[in-house]
Amino acid sequence: MSTRTVVRGGLVVTASDEIHADVLIEDGRIAALAATGTPAAEAFTADRVLDARGKYVLPGGVDVHTHMELPFGGTSASDTFETGTRAAAWGGTTTIVDFAVQTKGQSLREGLDAWHAKAEGNCAIDYGFHMIVSDVREETLKEMDLLVEEGVTSFKQFMAYPGVFYSDDGQILRAMQRAAGNGALVMMHAENGIAIDVLVEQALARGETAPRYHGEVRKALLEAEATHRAIRLAQVAGAPLYVVHVSAAEAVAELTRARDEGLPVFGETCPQYLFLSTDNLAEPDFEGAKYVCSTPLRPREHQAALWRGLRGNDLQVVSTDHCPFCFAGQKELGRGDFSKIPNGLPGVENRMDLLHQAVLDGHIGRRRWVEIACATPARMFGLYPKKGTLAPGSDADLVIYDPAAEQVVSAETHHMNVDYSAYEGRRLTGRVETVLSRGELVVNRREFTGRKGHGVYLPRSTCQYLS
Ligand SMILES: NC(=O)NCCC(=O)O
Ligand SMILES: [Zn+2]
Numbered sequence: 001m002s003t004r005t006v007v008r009g010g011l012v013v014t015a016s017d018e019i020h021a022d023v024l025i026e027d028g029r030i031a032a033l034a035a036t037g038t039p040a041a042e043a044f045t046a047d048r049v050l051d052a053r054g055k056y057v058l059p060g061g062v063d064v065h066t067h068m069e070l071p072f073g074g075t076s077a078s079d080t081f082e083t084g085t086r087a088a089a090w091g092g093t094t095t096i097v098d099f100a101v102q103t104k105g106q107s108l109r110e111g112l113d114a115w116h117a118k119a120e121g122n123c124a125i126d127y128g129f130h131m132i133v134s135d136v137r138e139e140t141l142k143e144m145d146l147l148v149e150e151g152v153t154s155f156k157q158f159m160a161y162p163g164v165f166y167s168d169d170g171q172i173l174r175a176m177q178r179a180a181g182n183g184a185l186v187m188m189h190a191e192n193g194i195a196i197d198v199l200v201e202q203a204l205a206r207g208e209t210a211p212r213y214h215g216e217v218r219k220a221l222l223e224a225e226a227t228h229r230a231i232r233l234a235q236v237a238g239a240p241l242y243v244v245h246v247s248a249a250e251a252v253a254e255l256t257r258a259r260d261e262g263l264p265v266f267g268e269t270c271p272q273y274l275f276l277s278t279d280n281l282a283e284p285d286f287e288g289a290k291y292v293c294s295t296p297l298r299p300r301e302h303q304a305a306l307w308r309g310l311r312g313n314d315l316q317v318v319s320t321d322h323c324p325f326c327f328a329g330q331k332e333l334g335r336g337d338f339s340k341i342p343n344g345l346p347g348v349e350n351r352m353d354l355l356h357q358a359v360l361d362g363h364i365g366r367r368r369w370v371e372i373a374c375a376t377p378a379r380m381f382g383l384y385p386k387k388g389t390l391a392p393g394s395d396a397d398l399v400i401y402d403p404a405a406e407q408v409v410s411a412e413t414h415h416m417n418v419d420y421s422a423y424e425g426r427r428l429t430g431r432v433e434t435v436l437s438r439g440e441l442v443v444n445r446r447e448f449t450g451r452k453g454h455g456v457y458l459p460r461s462t463c464q465y466l467s
């Protein structure tokens with residue numbers, strides 16, 4: 001028998017509206033909303049009442065860039081689908097879209113099946129997949145059509161990491177042409193990896209081995225150049241483009257220019273680029289390795305351009321690129337050679353709170369917070385309005401958020417399977433109190449009540465942000 005739940009008295013915040021409303025949940029979906037105190041709301045009857053007075057009621061966060069269990073640099077990301085989705089739920093995220101990987105010589109099918117096997121039965125929240133394409137062949141292109149039909153509607157290509165995930169311009173153009181035909185969205189890791197590898201070799205030859213050199217060789221200009229090239233390749237192919245983990249002001253400028261020209265070009269940034277900088281990469285005693293990711297952290301001055309991009313909609317999404325590696329035994333692989341430090345930062349648990357802090361700090365408004373963290377990612381990747389909003393018929397993925405609670409971020413208290421926090425000691429105002437996924441309580445007043453296997457696979461439609 002299904003439970004009827006009513007969430008009473010909170011300020012319901014969506015991308016478009018803010019209203020004090022009661023939310024009725026039935027059969028895992030939002031059944032109705034009614035302004036608090038009105039006869040319509042008083043008429044809601046339920047088996048379970050959740051008191052949200054003084055709190056926000058938000059759609060669950062949608063994080064469209066995670067890498068659970070990703071093999072990288074001779075090791076694997078330390079969060080499994082079980083630990084990573086549990087941590088996501090603690091942080092108010094109720095949907096992830098993770099990246100399945102096609103390695104060289106593999107078919108897309110083999111890569112996708114392997115990721116289904118990792119995730120199935122293990123997730124605490126719902127999940128979908130993008131597909132990383134690292135081997136563009138005729139068969140691969142044909143397979144893209146099949147994957148789109150079964151709900152994998154976005155494909156990531158890399159202009160970086162030669163010899164691993166890298167595609168050359170011809171391979172990129174071919175995949176984009178295919179995407180133009182089948183409705184898929186190409187996601188681009190835009191850095192000139194060939195040039196970067198030259199600079200890496202030269203830096204190491206000069207004895208520049210510390211983590212901070214990772215930031216120096218992966219130059220903002222090489223991100224901007226690749227961003228420009230990806231935009232023009234997409235234009236030639238007649239395909240839309242989504243640039244992932246944008247960190248450089250110069251890359252934002254390329255996106256702005258393309259959007260001013262009316263091109264269907266979109267950009268994502270991540271909390272690490274908004275809140276951290278090359279100062280972290282320069283931390284002594286190899287501590288900077290904790291902050292090695294690609295694109296890299298930039299000098300603090302770049303942050304203003306990212307916030308401006310988010311406010312002006314030249315950047316549409318904030319996701320985490322959650323790709324955790326423990327400091328002990330994993331980041332340490334790069335002692336004496338920064339190029340061997342596995343790339344990636346933990347953050348799936350921190351995104352909603354960091355962005356709430358950005359609201360308090362005046363960078364973005366409250367509805368924009370929900371838009372960039374919930375609604376737009378859902379629309380961009382074909383999950384809306386099932387996910388990303390609170391409307392009749394939507395999945396009851398809902399967060400009761402306490403905007404006044406104080407917290408200090410720490411690895412001692414976080415739930416990600418990683419031995420450090422990129423935000424250690426940071427004081428934040430606001431905290432997730434209660435989380436529902438399809439009407440089931442996964443976090444109840446700061447206690448985990450979810451279960452492995454509750455999360456289901458989400459086939460997705462094509463991008464809904466274009467229309
Ligand atoms: N971003 C990063 O450093 N690691 C994950 C792989 C990627 O997104 O490029
Ligand atoms: Zn990437």
Ligand SMILES: [Zn+2]
Pocket residue numbers: 065067321323
């Ligand atoms: Zn990534």
